Amino acid sequence: MDVLLDNTDIFLRGFRNTILLFLVSAAGSxxxxxxxxxxxxxxxxxxxxxGTAYVTIVRNTPLTLVFFFFVFAFPLLRIxxxxxxxxxxxxxxxxxxxxxxxxxxxxRSGINTVATGQVEAARALGLTFGQxxxxxxxxxxxxxxxxxxxxxxxxxxxxxxxxxxxxxxxAGAIRDYLSERGESVLIGLLWVAFxxxxxxxxxxxxxxxxxKRWSVAR
Amino acid sequence: MxxxxxxxxxxxxxxxHRIYAVVGTLAVVGVVAFVIFRFADSGQFDARRWEWIxxxxxxxxxxxxxxxxxxAFAIGAVxxxxxxxxxxxxxxxxxxxxxxxxxxxxxxFRAIPLVILMFVFxxxxxxxxxxxxxxxxxxxxxxxxxxxxxxxxxxxxxxxQSEAAYAVGMRKTQVMNLVLLPQALRAMLPAIVSQLVVxxxxxxxxxxxxxxxxxxxARFLGSQAQFGRPLVPLTIVVAAMYxxxxxxxxxxxxYLSKRERRSKKHLDLEGPKxxxxxxxxxxxxxx
Numbered sequence: 001m002d003v004l005l006d007n008t009d010i011f012l013r014g015f016r017n018t019i020l021l022f023l024v025s026a027a028g029s030x031x032x033x034x035x036x037x038x039x040x041x042x043x044x045x046x047x048x049x050x051g052t053a054y055v056t057i058v059r060n061t062p063l064t065l066v067f068f069f070f071v072f073a074f075p076l077l078r079i080x081x082x083x084x085x086x087x088x089x090x091x092x093x094x095x096x097x098x099x100x101x102x103x104x105x106x107x108r109s110g111i112n113t114v115a116t117g118q119v120e121a122a123r124a125l126g127l128t129f130g131q132x133x134x135x136x137x138x139x140x141x142x143x144x145x146x147x148x149x150x151x152x153x154x155x156x157x158x159x160x161x162x163x164x165x166x167x168x169x170x171a172g173a174i175r176d177y178l179s180e181r182g183e184s185v186l187i188g189l190l191w192v193a194f195x196x197x198x199x200x201x202x203x204x205x206x207x208x209x210x211x212k213r214w215s216v217a218r
Numbered sequence: 219m220x221x222x223x224x225x226x227x228x229x230x231x232x233x234x235h236r237i238y239a240v241v242g243t244l245a246v247v248g249v250v251a252f253v254i255f256r257f258a259d260s261g262q263f264d265a266r267r268w269e270w271i272x273x274x275x276x277x278x279x280x281x282x283x284x285x286x287x288x289x290a291f292a293i294g295a296v297x298x299x300x301x302x303x304x305x306x307x308x309x310x311x312x313x314x315x316x317x318x319x320x321x322x323x324x325x326x327f328r329a330i331p332l333v334i335l336m337f338v339f340x341x342x343x344x345x346x347x348x349x350x351x352x353x354x355x356x357x358x359x360x361x362x363x364x365x366x367x368x369x370x371x372x373x374x375x376x377x378x379q380s381e382a383a384y385a386v387g388m389r390k391t392q393v394m395n396l397v398l399l400p401q402a403l404r405a406m407l408p409a410i411v412s413q414l415v416v417x418x419x420x421x422x423x424x425x426x427x428x429x430x431x432x433x434x435x436a437r438f439l440g441s442q443a444q445f446g447r448p449l450v451p452l453t454i455v456v457a458a459m460y461x462x463x464x465x466x467x468x469x470x471x472x473y474l475s476k477r478e479r480r481s482k483k484h485l486d487l488e489g490p491k492x493x494x495x496x497x498x499x500x501x502x503x504x505x
Contacts, residue, residue: 003332043224043231046239050246060415060464062422065457068433070441071452073374129224153385165333165426172333175341186342193338200329 001180003187010177015195017170021091021160026153028096033103040108043129051104058101063094063159070094071166087205091163106152110145111137141213150207154200161196171196250442257450267448270439271455283435284459290349290421290431294356298376301357302364309369320365327362333423335359340427348429352421360417367413371406372398404478411471415464422460456482 004011039051058066070092075082114137122132164172171192178188227235256264270276308320327335332355334368375398384392425433436456441451 005475016360042238043227043233044238044242046246047242050242056465057461060419060421060461060468061457062433062460064425064433065424065453065460068425068436069453069457071266072437073453076262076447076450079256123224139228161331162334162423162426172331172337179341189334189342193334194289196331197326197329201325204325204329 003183004191007032007174007178007181007183007188010174011191011195013169014171014174014192017088017168018157018160018172021088021095021163021168021170022153022157024092025095025099025160026156027105028092029099030149032096032100034107036100036104037107037111038133040104041111055101055104057146058098059105061098063098063162063166065095067091067096067162067166087163087167091160091166091168093165095156095159099152099159102152102155103149106148107141107145110141110148113144114140147207147211147214150203150210152202154207157203158196158197231272237371237410245280260450261446262448264446267451268448269451270442270445270448276439278441279435282433283430283432286349286429287424287431290352290356290424290429291418293353293361294421296419297353297357298364298417299410300359301361305361305365306307306368306372307394309365310372312396322435324362324365328360328366330359332356332359333422333426336423348424348427352424352429355423356417356420360413360420363411363416367406367409368402372403373411375401402480407478408471408475411467411474415467415471418464418467419460421466432459 036051036054039047040055042048067090070086070093074090074093075085107114111133118140119132124134127135159171160170163170164175167173174192175185175189179185261267268457305320308316309324311317311320335358336351336355337343339354340348345351345354372394379397379401380393383397385397388396400498421431424431425437428434433456436449439445440452441447
């Protein structure tokens with residue numbers, strides 16, 4: 001308990017950055033992921049192929065490697081000036097690009113669960129691709145999309161810890177500061193693990209509840 | 219899957235789609251060209267930065283690093299499968315005294331980030347060589363996910379299967395080993411292989427605790443001034459290696475599920491399929 005209480009400042013700072021990293025990347029990956037999913041079901045073959053290529057490449061690359069690229073190698077390309085670049089920004093880009101591939105798959109499989117008759121009816125009424133997707137398919141897909149989406153977000157929350165290895169001060173990096181202060185690293189890490197369990201369990205319960213509630217109606 | 223979100227395009231729609239296709243192609247080509255231009259402009263394609271590939275020693279070291287990655291993957295995969303099997307059996311037990319602790323262990327290791335798990339083993343407890351912590355972390359985390367997959371696979375079988383087996387007088391162990399597992403494994407195989415892809419990707423986390431795997435070697439070689447700090451070329455090479463390895467595994471999963479669907483022993487399952495459970499719980503985790 002002492003390790004936690006004597007170093008509240010580090011724990012607070014670490015978890016605040018973790019949650020900030022999570023929220024920014026979650027928003028980014030939801031938007032990018034939905035756009036990618038729309039590309040993957042669009043009537044234009046080139047756009048479909050682009051979406052598929054992106055998802056295939058990103059899903060088969062370790063997240064650590066994506067981080068590696070955006071924190072170490074990306075600044076070398078001088079796309080943005082060296083002063084503007086922070087490891088936090090690199091971490092946000094890496095997490096957003098990586099997670100959006102998974103969001104895309106979840107949304108796309110959700111679109112596929114909507115009964116074909118719904119789309120056919122929408123088309124028979126003369127709705128365009130965009131209209132039938134936005135007004136008919138996506139609202140109905142939400143039901144089967146949200147529970148796995150919550151799981152993807154849980155994974156994102158846990159994945160933020162990888163940023164600790166790339167000089168972002170977040171929950172995973174609490175260890176460095178503790179060992180600097182000569183505190184017990186093991187107890188500190190167990191506290192971090194415990195706090196993550198506290199953060200993840202409500203989300204898991206939410207996901208289970210949504211799954212139970214929404215799977216009945218179909 | 220083959221859901222038609224759009225009508226067969228008429229002449230005007232075809233013209234519009236052609237415009238979209240041109241704009242889309244231009245956008246994609248533009249982005250790719252911009253990235254390649256930046257790579258070239260900052261000198262990443264200079265011959266000097268690619269010279270390292272020609273050194274026999276570096277090739278050997280790179281292969282060694284690859285072998286280390288594969289070693290962690292192989293040991294971790296075997297241990298995770300065993301751990302998963304044991305805890306799935308525990309969760310399916312009729313005795314609450316076994317079922318509840320197994321459930322707690324599985325939920326606990328699924329909730330803790332793998333990085334933190336590895337940090338605890340490496341920096342907290344101090345298990346010596348980094349590979350011990352890497353393998354142990356991979357085993358506990360992926361084993362917990364695999365346990366859920368196994369459990370879902372067994373539960374997804376029609377109830378009639380176990381009822382019939384009990385009716386002919388089999389014991390619990392016999393029902394599980396002779397009737398349920400052979401059918402469940404068949405259905406679970408693709409989900410298990412995709413979890414192994416996750417495990418393979420997670421070995422890259424060893425980088426964070428100084429395990430001498432591909433990324434660590436890339437970092438080391440990438441900072442060598444005599445080769446012009448070829449970090450970007452190395453990242454490209456290492457990424458290609460990982461993508462090829464993962465695609466091979468994914469392709470194996472596809473092949474197995476296709477073969478399974480064709481087979482005469484195929485069984486249409488009701489309820490959530492193991493793949494869906496995995497999509498909901500595991501596919502997107504890890505690195």
